[in-house]
Structure formats: structure tokens, C-alpha cells
Amino acid sequence: MTIRVALVDDDALVRAGLRMILGGDPALEIVGEASDGRAALDLISSEVPDVVLMDIRMPRMDGLAATRALQERGDRARVIVLTTFDTDDMVFTALRHGAAGFLLKDTPPAQLVAAVHRVANGEPMLSPSVTAQLIASVVAAPDDRRQRARELLGRLTDRETEVAIAIERGLSNAEIAAELFMGVATVKTHVGHLFTKLDAANRVQIARCIHDAGLA
Structure with missing residues (x-):
């Protein structure tokens, strides 16, 4: 196309x-x-x-x-x-x-x-x-932001958490699919769930949540 x-x-x-x-x-x-x-x-x-x-x-x-x-x-x-x-x-x-x-x-x-x-x-x-x-702009996240991030991540399944961490590393959907041995369509589904569960509007906000929670 x-x-x-x-x-x-x-x-x-x-x-x-x-x-x-x-x-x-x-x-x-x-x-x-x-x-x-x-x-x-x-x-x-x-x-x-x-x-x-x-x-x-x-x-x-x-x-x-x-x-x-x-x-x-x-x-x-x-x-x-x-x-x-x-x-x-x-x-x-x-x-x-x-x-x-x-x-x-x-x-x-x-x-x-x-x-x-x-x-x-x-x-x-x-x-x-x-x-x-x-990411550097939120280094040394305050305790309340760290607690909020960890509460949000508590909503995720283990697989969704793995996808979120991969997003924080800057991987594309195709790269995540290859690394985690799943289809690209499945990755997109997980990313959609992350947007909803983490109240995120984009991948940068997902990465920030991972960083704030101390999982980067």
C-alpha cells in the first residue's frame, strides 16, 4: 500500500x-x-x-x-x-x-x-x-507519584506488564511481538488495554508510569 x-x-x-x-x-x-x-x-x-x-x-x-x-x-x-x-x-x-x-x-x-x-x-x-x-524529566519521582504508578500497574496482568516495560525500552509493536513471542495483533490488543488501565493517552505516558514505579 x-x-x-x-x-x-x-x-x-x-x-x-x-x-x-x-x-x-x-x-x-x-x-x-x-x-x-x-x-x-x-x-x-x-x-x-x-x-x-x-x-x-x-x-x-x-x-x-x-x-x-x-x-x-x-x-x-x-x-x-x-x-x-x-x-x-x-x-x-x-x-x-x-x-x-x-x-x-x-x-x-x-x-x-x-x-x-x-x-x-x-x-x-x-x-x-x-x-x-x-524520562529524565521525571527522575527521582516523588513518593506519591511512585505510589500512584504502582497502583496503576497493579491493574495489569503479568503479560501486560511485560509489554509496558518493553514500551518503556522504546520497542515497536513488531519488536515487542518478536521478543515476547506473540503476534503483532496481540501486542496491539495489550497496548490498547494499557492505555485504558493506566489512564494513558500515548506510549510516553506508559513509559513514565513504568519509570515512576521503579521498573525501568
Whole structure:
């Protein structure tokens, strides 16, 4: 199946580089480009991409505002925020606004292509440095947060706990399936249960729960 991709960045050279990188994969089709968030909304409406690579700092409307607008109007396009900035505030804001991924612009080409495939398949994707930064932000969790995390984990089955720990390690669904000897569909079912039982909105929050409970 062909994955339709839109590129949103105010730097034409960056867009050209992304087009070159992604164009080497026959399963990816670049359906359009935009140089700001407002133009991106029009592009996404007309071309209906599966995945959008979205810069943050752009004129007229930045990438975070555009991502939020896409979420509010119910677009099915999944957004990967691609930026040179990785501050906690930007990461949290992007995730709250519905971003499915957060990658730095120095992400190696092969990993960028893989990220587009993973996000198109419904899996979130964070740069390893971003994941490490989010985990580091909750180092030395207070006792009340640790107790809360352990209470939440007490709701899980042993298998669900294993999947949660694997998520904290940054493994994809396919990697978890291979390591724990189960089908990818079964992993997805367990992940769905984790979202519900841990009151988590994304995989980062699952990882935080594992870290807060001292199981990392």
C-alpha cells in the first residue's frame, strides 16, 4: 500500500532534502509541500495525506498550531513533528495537540523513512533523545507519584506488564511481538488495554508510569 506524505517546512532546502530521502522508498508518495501551517491545512484538505512531516517554527501559523487545528477538525492525517528544537514544552504541546511523532531534523535518513512507515501503521514515534529527555524529566519521582504508578500497574496482568516495560525500552509493536513471542495483533490488543488501565493517552505516558514505579 502506498503511503501518501505531505511536507511542511518554511525552508525549501529542507523540503528538498526530505523529498530526496523519502523519494527513495517506492512505498512513499510525496503528494505536496507547504511553507507554513495555514497553507498546510489547505494542502492536507485537498490531498488527504496519510502522514505529514511538520516543522514547528514557520510564518503565519506554526506547526504546533497547525497540528492542533488538524486534531480539532478531525483529520485522519498523522503528524510527525520534525524540528531542530526538543524542549520539554514543545514535545508535550505537540503530543497534546495530537502529534503521532516527534523527531529531530538530524534523524538519520533510514530512521526517518522507518518512522513514516510506523506512524502510518498507527504507531507513535519519538527520537531516542526525546524519549530519554521525557524520562529524565521525571527522575527521582516523588513518593506519591511512585505510589500512584504502582497502583496503576497493579491493574495489569503479568503479560501486560511485560509489554509496558518493553514500551518503556522504546520497542515497536513488531519488536515487542518478536521478543515476547506473540503476534503483532496481540501486542496491539495489550497496548490498547494499557492505555485504558493506566489512564494513558500515548506510549510516553506508559513509559513514565513504568519509570515512576521503579521498573525501568
